[in-house]
Amino acid sequence: MNYLIMKWLQKFGFKSLIDLGCRSNSAGARLFEQRGKSRGFKPNDSYISKKFGYEWSIYPEIIPSHRDQFSGWISPFTLEAFKGKRFLDAGCGIGRNSLWPLEAGATSAYVFDFDQKTVQVAKNNLKNFPHCQVGFDSIYDVRFVNEFDIAFCIGVIHHLERPKEAVKKLLETVKPNGHLILWVYAREGNERFLLWFDPLRKFVTSHLPVWANLWMARGFTLLLKTYLLFPHRKRYLNLLKTRSFRHMEALVFDQLIPSIAHYWTRHEVLQLADGLPVEVEHLTHTNQLSWTLILKKKI
Numbered sequence: 191m192n193y194l195i196m197k198w199l200q201k202f203g204f205k206s207l208i209d210l211g212c213r214s215n216s217a218g219a220r221l222f223e224q225r226g227k228s229r230g231f232k233p234n235d236s237y238i239s240k241k242f243g244y245e246w247s248i249y250p251e252i253i254p255s256h257r258d259q260f261s262g263w264i265s266p267f268t269l270e271a272f273k274g275k276r277f278l279d280a281g282c283g284i285g286r287n288s289l290w291p292l293e294a295g296a297t298s299a300y301v302f303d304f305d306q307k308t309v310q311v312a313k314n315n316l317k318n319f320p321h322c323q324v325g326f327d328s329i330y331d332v333r334f335v336n337e338f339d340i341a342f343c344i345g346v347i348h349h350l351e352r353p354k355e356a357v358k359k360l361l362e363t364v365k366p367n368g369h370l371i372l373w374v375y376a377r378e379g380n381e382r383f384l385l386w387f388d389p390l391r392k393f394v395t396s397h398l399p400v401w402a403n404l405w406m407a408r409g410f411t412l413l414l415k416t417y418l419l420f421p422h423r424k425r426y427l428n429l430l431k432t433r434s435f436r437h438m439e440a441l442v443f444d445q446l447i448p449s450i451a452h453y454w455t456r457h458e459v460l461q462l463a464d465g466l467p468v469e470v471e472h473l474t475h476t477n478q479l480s481w482t483l484i485l486k487k488k489i
């Protein structure tokens with residue numbers, strides 16, 4: 191790919207294709223450097239966050255079904271367990287997970303994301319809770335030690351370049367005897383998805399501009415909604431039937447954009463906690479598609 195093609199791709203928003211080129215040639219590297227200087231742009235976690243930032247600018251609203259969704263992701267932990275507690279929400283997105291623990295009586299919280307626009311959306315969504323501080327931060331740099339009763343990180347670790355380092359860092363923020371809750375994608379239960387759909391994300395959609403993914407998400411959601419009109423035995427498919435078109439569109443869009451998406455086996459998830467001072471309290475195969483790992487920090 192030469193410099194002019196790169197310029198053209200940049201003009202029409204194909205940033206990810208440029209990044210692909212950047213890894214392998216000097217024209218790409220030159221353009222990348224220029225762009226980096228002018229926009230503070232890096233092809234790493236901050237780039238992934240920017241893509242999610244676009245997602246949250248399209249779907250900024252918190253809806254009642256996010257409550258059930260969050261309760262499912264932290265189960266068997268409960269919302270009631272947050273009462274009187276200080277918590278951390280790492281990679282908070284629009285704040286759709288933090289709202290419910292705050293309503294359940296958490297005393298204070300620090301919730302953060304690595305994208306400025308996303309932080310603004312979360313601030314707006316959580317503005318009725320002055321004891322909740324919303325910040326711009328990266329998981330790798332978060333500077334609290336032994337501070338929170340509960341830290342949770344929902345749907346973030348599997349998109350990171352250094353997941354194990356992130357888990358170690360998050361655990362540092364938790365008080366002894368406190369809990370760290372992680373929700374990540376599972377390999378088990380997603381075998382067919384990984385065979386047919388994930389290559390599409392890896393090799394095509396994650397390299398397309400976000401607006402193209404938005405239209406693809408709408409198309410896929412239409413197909414999925416049609417498929418869901420038929421009777422199904424799988425619990426998760428029946429759960430999806432209850433979701434609105436827009437909620438499902440956001441779920442599909444979320445699958446199309448990330449350049450990193452790990453689907454871990456049970457063993458690999460447990461390895462995230464290897465060597466850390468923790469007791470594994472629960473490891474649940476949530477909806478038979480994902481893992482909820484609940485760690486208790488040892489004294």
Ligand SMILES: C[S@@+](CC[C@H](N)C(=O)[O-])C[C@H]1O[C@@H](n2cnc3c(N)ncnc32)[C@H](O)[C@@H]1O
Binds near residue numbers: 236281327350
């Ligand atoms: C799939 S979204 C999940 C958001 C939220 N936890 C939820 O469930 O709604 C992943 C989020 O992680 C954020 N993120 C990515 N890398 C991060 C990092 N290094 N530190 C903090 N947040 C990060 C992204 O900006 C994005 O909002």
